[in-house]
Amino acid sequence: MSVxxxxxxxxxxxxxxxxxxxxxxxxxxxxxxxxxxxxxxxxVFWLVxxxxxxxxxxxxxxxxxxxxxxxxxxxxxxxxxxxxLFNSFMIATLATLLSLAVTATSGYMLSRFKGPIxxxxxxxxxxxxxxxxxxxxxxxxxxxxxxGIFDTYWGLLLPHVAVHICFFSWIMKxxxxxxxxxxxxxxxxxGCSRWGAFWRxxxxxxxxxxxxxxxxxxxxxxNEFLFALILTSHETPIITxxxxxxxxxxxxxxHLMSATAVVALGPALIVTLFGQKYVIRGLKV
Amino acid sequence: xxxxxNERTRFMLALIAPAxxxxxxxxxxxILVGAxxxxxxxxxxxxxxxxxxLANYAHVLADREFLRVVLPNTFGFMTASVxxxxxxxxxxxxxxxxxxxxxxxxxxxxxxxxxxxxxxxAIMIRWMFNDQFGVVNAALGGLGIGPISWLTQRxxxxxxxxxxxxxxxxxxxxxxxxAGLQSLPxxxxxxxxxxxxxxxxxxxxxxxxxxxxVIVVCVVIRxxxxxxxxxxxxxxxxxGPARATEVFSIYAYVExxxxxxxxxxxxxxxxxxxxxVIFAMALYRILNRYVEVSR
Numbered sequence: 001m002s003v004x005x006x007x008x009x010x011x012x013x014x015x016x017x018x019x020x021x022x023x024x025x026x027x028x029x030x031x032x033x034x035x036x037x038x039x040x041x042x043x044v045f046w047l048v049x050x051x052x053x054x055x056x057x058x059x060x061x062x063x064x065x066x067x068x069x070x071x072x073x074x075x076x077x078x079x080x081x082x083x084x085l086f087n088s089f090m091i092a093t094l095a096t097l098l099s100l101a102v103t104a105t106s107g108y109m110l111s112r113f114k115g116p117i118x119x120x121x122x123x124x125x126x127x128x129x130x131x132x133x134x135x136x137x138x139x140x141x142x143x144x145x146x147x148g149i150f151d152t153y154w155g156l157l158l159p160h161v162a163v164h165i166c167f168f169s170w171i172m173k174x175x176x177x178x179x180x181x182x183x184x185x186x187x188x189x190x191g192c193s194r195w196g197a198f199w200r201x202x203x204x205x206x207x208x209x210x211x212x213x214x215x216x217x218x219x220x221x222x223n224e225f226l227f228a229l230i231l232t233s234h235e236t237p238i239i240t241x242x243x244x245x246x247x248x249x250x251x252x253x254x255h256l257m258s259a260t261a262v263v264a265l266g267p268a269l270i271v272t273l274f275g276q277k278y279v280i281r282g283l284k285v
Numbered sequence: 286x287x288x289x290x291n292e293r294t295r296f297m298l299a300l301i302a303p304a305x306x307x308x309x310x311x312x313x314x315x316i317l318v319g320a321x322x323x324x325x326x327x328x329x330x331x332x333x334x335x336x337x338x339l340a341n342y343a344h345v346l347a348d349r350e351f352l353r354v355v356l357p358n359t360f361g362f363m364t365a366s367v368x369x370x371x372x373x374x375x376x377x378x379x380x381x382x383x384x385x386x387x388x389x390x391x392x393x394x395x396x397x398x399x400x401x402x403x404x405x406x407a408i409m410i411r412w413m414f415n416d417q418f419g420v421v422n423a424a425l426g427g428l429g430i431g432p433i434s435w436l437t438q439r440x441x442x443x444x445x446x447x448x449x450x451x452x453x454x455x456x457x458x459x460x461x462x463x464a465g466l467q468s469l470p471x472x473x474x475x476x477x478x479x480x481x482x483x484x485x486x487x488x489x490x491x492x493x494x495x496x497x498x499v500i501v502v503c504v505v506i507r508x509x510x511x512x513x514x515x516x517x518x519x520x521x522x523x524x525g526p527a528r529a530t531e532v533f534s535i536y537a538y539v540e541x542x543x544x545x546x547x548x549x550x551x552x553x554x555x556x557x558x559x560x561x562v563i564f565a566m567a568l569y570r571i572l573n574r575y576v577e578v579s580r
Contacts, residue, residue: 029380029385032380033380033385033387033391036377036391036394036395037390037391037394040394040395040398040452040455043398043401043409044398046409046413047401047405047409059418101303102303105299105300106301106303106304108300109300118297121301124308126565127562128308130561130562132512132513132533132534132537132554132557132558132561133513133534134513134534134537134554135316135319135551135554135555135557136315136316137315138315138541138547138550139315139318139319139322140315143311143314143315143318147310158307161311162308162312165304165308165312167506194292194296195296198300219400223400223401223403223404223405224402225402225403225404225516240402240404240405243402243405244408244520257408258409261401261409264402265400268400268401272393272396272400279460279464280460280463280464280467282464
């Protein structure tokens, strides 16, 4: 039943593209490219536009011509925003380094060894990857309280590392699978220890993959909200939580929220623009 | 296993030890605490936290809200979100895989959603779809379409949430699929070109089958994540209007923190976790078999 229709649809689609003149096809392609750019950029554009309007003008953003940089001034004058930016930067960077350190070894183990231990570990990772955040973020609050690390760097860092373990080990396994292990064997025959072979031979070969993962991890942690909301308080403000607090039931300070969001977008923009090349190169396994 | 581990096993265990420790303390322990909660009457009017066995589970599974609204919403959202962002992401990846002037610019634009915190994107979308001051209604008003109160009706609210999720995750698909496309060997494409195969046929019979393993991994990972979506639904609609757009994470959160019945909320979370684990395993099996057959 479905086969003839699929074939005819295919022929139809093929005919449609073949029928377009090369010039027409290029115009269509250009239009599609512009449409995609607009589609992806619009909410960000709107965010930037809102951040440039004075508080009273936010409600008619699409009309009016009042623009101001005061919002940025107001926001950056607040100590909590600066503190939150610094904390977020530290947490994102440290969580990236720590997650990569922990998962590189775990992914290497999954890739290089066969047997019951790697199999069990892989199944565990797969299962824990599926567990919804809601079912552990709340008990996590009690656990960090109990350990006395609530509202500190460690209290947010270690749960973040735990979040990344499952997915990153999986990806890391893929990176190491793509690296020929015979070099490591050669190194071991030449007198290198297992750790030496891992550290001096396998790790350098995995650097493109590690870079890609580091960039994605940094962006993810920088933008993370739920864990920051539940696991931190006044001592360790985090930028996403501070931003969201500008818009709540009592006061809708869209202009200040947007200004903070634009400031927070800065580092992410830099990381993405400089990193995209490495991400695509690194994910090519 | 003997008590004296050999050198190979010791190395294996040492490699995973930090990961195992972090996982145990910050995921396994919290999950066990949560599971313990789900068997108790952990609500404000019972300070003793009486052990009630499976009563919380029975209550959640008998709740019409959970069965008729939350489950269909969750699975519907997951399917629609993954399907839309896969198709869009693949189209974008195919486009970026070609050489054309301004490719890097388009690619940078496409990656914009990756830089924005999802919660900020959600707040921004809520603001854009505000029925009085939002830009969407202003634009529609310019076209002569009356103001639509997007977030007070079930299907429009659902649509807004879905669009936000697709907007956020299409770049992720595009990035990974682009990396996949660029690592494909060039020979089959050259052969197809020599045989004068049309673009569509080249895509359908060469690109798609060769890309299938990457697609499978993407779909499995994204399905799991879409199943447990919390922040954007919470920020855009809060599960409203009248709990009509609640997905299961929101249901568990609302039961725990708004109705202050932690036991019932934890039971809902456990039910959700078990569902998604089974679903993800089945999905992985099916897709994996599909990949092997198509090879």
